[in-house]
Amino acid sequence: MGDSIKRLAVLGSTGSIGKQTLDVVRSLPDRFKITGLAAGNNIQLLNKQIEEFKPEYIYYCGADKTKYKNQRFINMEEMVSLSDVDIVVVATPGGSGLSPTLAAVKAGKKVALSNKESLVSAGKIIMEEAALNNATIIPVDSEHSAIWQCFEGESKKCARIILTASGGPFRGYLKSRLDEVTPEQALKHPSWKMGRKVTIDSATLLNKGLEVIEAHWLFGMPYENIRVIIHPQSIIHSMIEFPDGSIKAQLGYPDMRLPIQYALTYPERIDNQEIPRLDWNALVKLDFEQPDLDTFPCLRLAIEAGKEGGTAPVALCAADEVAVELFLSHRIKFNSIAKLIEKVLKQHRNIKQPTLEDIYSVGSWARVQALELATGVN
Amino acid sequence: MGDSIKRLAVLGSTGSIGKQTLDVVRSLPDRFKITGLAAGNNIQLLNKQIEEFKPEYIYYCGADKTKYKNQRFINMEEMVSLSDVDIVVVATPGGSGLSPTLAAVKAGKKVALSNKESLVSAGKIIMEEAALNNATIIPVDSEHSAIWQCFEGESKKCARIILTASGGPFRGYLKSRLDEVTPEQALKHPSWKMGRKVTIDSATLLNKGLEVIEAHWLFGMPYENIRVIIHPQSIIHSMIEFPDGSIKAQLGYPDMRLPIQYALTYPERIDNQEIPRLDWNALVKLDFEQPDLDTFPCLRLAIEAGKEGGTAPVALCAADEVAVELFLSHRIKFNSIAKLIEKVLKQHRNIKQPTLEDIYSVGSWARVQALELATGVN
Numbered sequence: 113m114g115d116s117i118k119r120l121a122v123l124g125s126t127g128s129i130g131k132q133t134l135d136v137v138r139s140l141p142d143r144f145k146i147t148g149l150a151a152g153n154n155i156q157l158l159n160k161q162i163e164e165f166k167p168e169y170i171y172y173c174g175a176d177k178t179k180y181k182n183q184r185f186i187n188m189e190e191m192v193s194l195s196d197v198d199i200v201v202v203a204t205p206g207g208s209g210l211s212p213t214l215a216a217v218k219a220g221k222k223v224a225l226s227n228k229e230s231l232v233s234a235g236k237i238i239m240e241e242a243a244l245n246n247a248t249i250i251p252v253d254s255e256h257s258a259i260w261q262c263f264e265g266e267s268k269k270c271a272r273i274i275l276t277a278s279g280g281p282f283r284g285y286l287k288s289r290l291d292e293v294t295p296e297q298a299l300k301h302p303s304w305k306m307g308r309k310v311t312i313d314s315a316t317l318l319n320k321g322l323e324v325i326e327a328h329w330l331f332g333m334p335y336e337n338i339r340v341i342i343h344p345q346s347i348i349h350s351m352i353e354f355p356d357g358s359i360k361a362q363l364g365y366p367d368m369r370l371p372i373q374y375a376l377t378y379p380e381r382i383d384n385q386e387i388p389r390l391d392w393n394a395l396v397k398l399d400f401e402q403p404d405l406d407t408f409p410c411l412r413l414a415i416e417a418g419k420e421g422g423t424a425p426v427a428l429c430a431a432d433e434v435a436v437e438l439f440l441s442h443r444i445k446f447n448s449i450a451k452l453i454e455k456v457l458k459q460h461r462n463i464k465q466p467t468l469e470d471i472y473s474v475g476s477w478a479r480v481q482a483l484e485l486a487t488g489v490n
Numbered sequence: 491m492g493d494s495i496k497r498l499a500v501l502g503s504t505g506s507i508g509k510q511t512l513d514v515v516r517s518l519p520d521r522f523k524i525t526g527l528a529a530g531n532n533i534q535l536l537n538k539q540i541e542e543f544k545p546e547y548i549y550y551c552g553a554d555k556t557k558y559k560n561q562r563f564i565n566m567e568e569m570v571s572l573s574d575v576d577i578v579v580v581a582t583p584g585g586s587g588l589s590p591t592l593a594a595v596k597a598g599k600k601v602a603l604s605n606k607e608s609l610v611s612a613g614k615i616i617m618e619e620a621a622l623n624n625a626t627i628i629p630v631d632s633e634h635s636a637i638w639q640c641f642e643g644e645s646k647k648c649a650r651i652i653l654t655a656s657g658g659p660f661r662g663y664l665k666s667r668l669d670e671v672t673p674e675q676a677l678k679h680p681s682w683k684m685g686r687k688v689t690i691d692s693a694t695l696l697n698k699g700l701e702v703i704e705a706h707w708l709f710g711m712p713y714e715n716i717r718v719i720i721h722p723q724s725i726i727h728s729m730i731e732f733p734d735g736s737i738k739a740q741l742g743y744p745d746m747r748l749p750i751q752y753a754l755t756y757p758e759r760i761d762n763q764e765i766p767r768l769d770w771n772a773l774v775k776l777d778f779e780q781p782d783l784d785t786f787p788c789l790r791l792a793i794e795a796g797k798e799g800g801t802a803p804v805a806l807c808a809a810d811e812v813a814v815e816l817f818l819s820h821r822i823k824f825n826s827i828a829k830l831i832e833k834v835l836k837q838h839r840n841i842k843q844p845t846l847e848d849i850y851s852v853g854s855w856a857r858v859q860a861l862e863l864a865t866g867v868n
Binding site: 261262264265266267270274339341348351353354355356357358359360361362363364370373374377381382383384387388389390392393395396397398399400401402 | 639640642643644645648652717719726729731732733734735736737738739740741742748751752755759760761762765766767768770771773774775776777778779780
């Protein structure tokens, strides 16, 4: 392949990661070509992207599908399997990432994976299919990208992962104070600019729990070898401790374009002046503290669901999707997100070796269940 | 080679790094065998080491060479070239490391290099001989070991090195206050336990300048791509910035046994419970600041000598050896170490492409010169 142009399918192109993926493509025009774009609900932006990048294939899950003459409308599973697609960027939100991710690994593609839920829900199935079809899943999450980078040239045997977490906007709050926080406050993340769902998940620390599960599957790492450390500046994106006690960390400003570009150009590293460099004259200190699992029970719930395995993480994700929506629409309090997830998990009957159908049906069940239980949690 | 026992020659076995090398060997008895020991001036300790490790070859630069029956006395250059030596640990101090290091690379050995002065004085010659004879030089210095580790699996092209420095015991001092500091104060390093010479060099920051020159040779790195950052906790041992802006760091407690073991077992990493693990519950913060080149001119002098090249670093090292000795024996003040080095460098006539003979003769000249100029500097 060498320096030849890589052809990309970007799923979720109008979301935060999708837009930043196109930023990277725009700044490295000799390296990438957009073959397919898929979006969910922002037709105006998608139209602009189509005009600029002229993809041959489009997927849009809204209504108006007849406007374009130069593009073919196909579904995401078809798009990621096309022979003229080299890299699939999966940046669709929530449960919608699972099916196209699976299709992409079955087609043996290089998958730049931003969607957490697919690995959290179906990590075993996806990783097995990836191995079977020689697909490579490169994480786009800053934490997992950091871990991936630190493992380059090293063995994973007996290593330990130290996932860093900013702690979110409510780090240091008492639980009682968290009952009063609004969606607007929760959406103000101190270091990362992200989509709404993941920003709320960062405020509850549920997001960090999902990342623990994702790390478990991506790196084949036992849960007891993964720990979470709060690091408010979000400069160290994660670390690995090797069996000899040596630790490697990956650092940089919180800017998703770096892990996105790394996933797209891997194993090469390309100079891109659009991405800001760490200013050593401005770097004064890096802080660390332990996560507060009593105040932020979502982290504990997620890790427990991960350890339980089977469909427990599916129920967790689905319940969280509903809970976050309810919180954002002011229908439940911040602390009730965890309460609602816990209630759903208590009623969940785990399927230990789930099929894809089991995963979808547990997801549906948990969403309905969460909605039903929501009235009782506040 | 696999899991077979590696045979070691340890030069400088009674010094700080030599003793810690033997600690590592002691804790991993299935991996290493001591074939040769060389020491300079501590016959009591050398005798104990001979009793414990039963090497076949001995070098001692003091008088009494006839005591042992089971060991052969040979010089260091012969010892490092023996066919039954796999790894040579060069932990001799100052200028005495050059000749055996050169002999070891000429013999195509794996060289665990702790002695800074050999690369600083004769980096070009040593690296060329290493390439010619397929020798591998693995750094034992914590900073260069960190850089080596961070480069694993990565390209050196367009990378930048960020060398961390503790700042020594006098970090934050005003220059006037430095005129009053005693050798006893200078020997109390805040984070590292090291030999006397390197501890004083750490207090003046000359040591960090030598490390810049060493990094230049070891990693083929242009001087403009190497910078020094003060990091008082000595937890981050150094960093690399890659062309995409991503930074990798290597972390651990300041304990030389880790880089020593890494150099001996490379590319493997071995669990060794004797080496303390970073306690994530205790890690609260990491601080960074810029080096103060006005108060600590030795750092500037060393980097300038490195950039000048030729025999300038030779004169620097030799003048510093004398200056440190004079300071330790209370004959010059702390600030006069830099003054003396600067005076010697001003009188030095650079040989741009020195032979080994040039290097030795400039070294001798600079030592004599430093002694002569010493009376005038206080």
